[in-house]
Amino acid sequence: MTVDTLALSWGSSSHVGRRRKVNEDGYLAGGGVFLVADGMGGHDAGEVASAVALDTLGELRDQRGVDADRVAELVAVAQSRVRAIDTGPSGRGAGTTLTGALVSEQDDVPYWLFVNVGDSRTYLMSGGVLDQVSVDHSEVQELVDAGMLTAQEARRHPRRNVVTRALGADSAPAPDFRYVPVAAGDRVLVCSDGLTVELTDARIAQVLLEHPDPQRAAGRLVEEAVAAGGRDNITVVVVDVTNVEDCTDETATSPRSGHVLDDEDTIPTPDGAWGRASMTGGQEVEA
Numbered sequence: 001m002t003v004d005t006l007a008l009s010w011g012s013s014s015h016v017g018r019r020r021k022v023n024e025d026g027y028l029a030g031g032g033v034f035l036v037a038d039g040m041g042g043h044d045a046g047e048v049a050s051a052v053a054l055d056t057l058g059e060l061r062d063q064r065g066v067d068a069d070r071v072a073e074l075v076a077v078a079q080s081r082v083r084a085i086d087t088g089p090s091g092r093g094a095g096t097t098l099t100g101a102l103v104s105e106q107d108d109v110p111y112w113l114f115v116n117v118g119d120s121r122t123y124l125m126s127g128g129v130l131d132q133v134s135v136d137h138s139e140v141q142e143l144v145d146a147g148m149l150t151a152q153e154a155r156r157h158p159r160r161n162v163v164t165r166a167l168g169a170d171s172a173p174a175p176d177f178r179y180v181p182v183a184a185g186d187r188v189l190v191c192s193d194g195l196t197v198e199l200t201d202a203r204i205a206q207v208l209l210e211h212p213d214p215q216r217a218a219g220r221l222v223e224e225a226v227a228a229g230g231r232d233n234i235t236v237v238v239v240d241v242t243n244v245e246d247c248t249d250e251t252a253t254s255p256r257s258g259h260v261l262d263d264e265d266t267i268p269t270p271d272g273a274w275g276r277a278s279m280t281g282g283q284e285v286e287a
Contacts, residue, residue: 011215
């Protein structure tokens with residue numbers, strides 16, 4: 001069983017949302033690389049930052065032997081390129097999250113190589129169960145990890161949008177990596193936080209189970225997030241493993257056969273973390 005015997009299908013969808021004028025999200029899908037970047041910064045720099053990060057990692061498409069060391073090298077290059085973006089007189093630096101899955105191989109066995117910087121998310125559905133495989137780099141996640149907040153409380157916390165790692169921050173971010181063996185029927189979801197701020201994990205799982213076609217699933221998730229408020233840009237990539245030669249584990253199969261708040265934007269904070277700012281009548285006010 002090798003990468004050559006692995007068959008994938010995927011779908012993607014992106015929407016500017018109901019409050020934003022520019023879609024600062026971007027994504028890559030294909031060639032064994034499935035990534036989402038959520039840009040941030042003034043002077044339209046967020047859109048540029050996400051594009052620069054994805055362009056940098058894009059060289060990994062259709063490459064054999066992709067590993068965490070090589071991905072880390074390219075993340076460092078992307079960090080430098082994002083830091084060099086001219087954001088105009090606003091003084092706000094450009095930045096972007098980066099998350100997703102790449103097809104890797106170890107001892108002729110295909111693996112998912114998950115990578116994450118920031119609060120965009122990657123999920124893996126196996127056996128009909130959806131698990132978040134990335135860890136949010138955010139202040140509220142640190143509070144959850146410390147036992148000071150529940151996951152439900154974190155969704156409503158006033159600091160829920162403060163990101164502690166991002167490409168473009170003053171200090172180079174350390175990406176998280178995780179290897180997971182590929183199984184027949186795996187379904188991977190990669191998304192910006194515009195999805196997860198509007199839909200619960202339970203609803204996301206339900207939609208993924210109801211729509212076997214990855215393009216239909218991606219489109220439906222974005223539609224529901226827009227209908228639920230669409231406070232941010234929303235980007236979704238859904239990837240299915242449709243065949244792994246010699247894999248006979250039939251239990252590891254994925255399906256086959258509100259309240260609108262002020263718009264929010266992400267800005268760098270003085271300590272090198274990243275935060276949100278509310279938008280009121282076109283005037284940006286730090287929250």
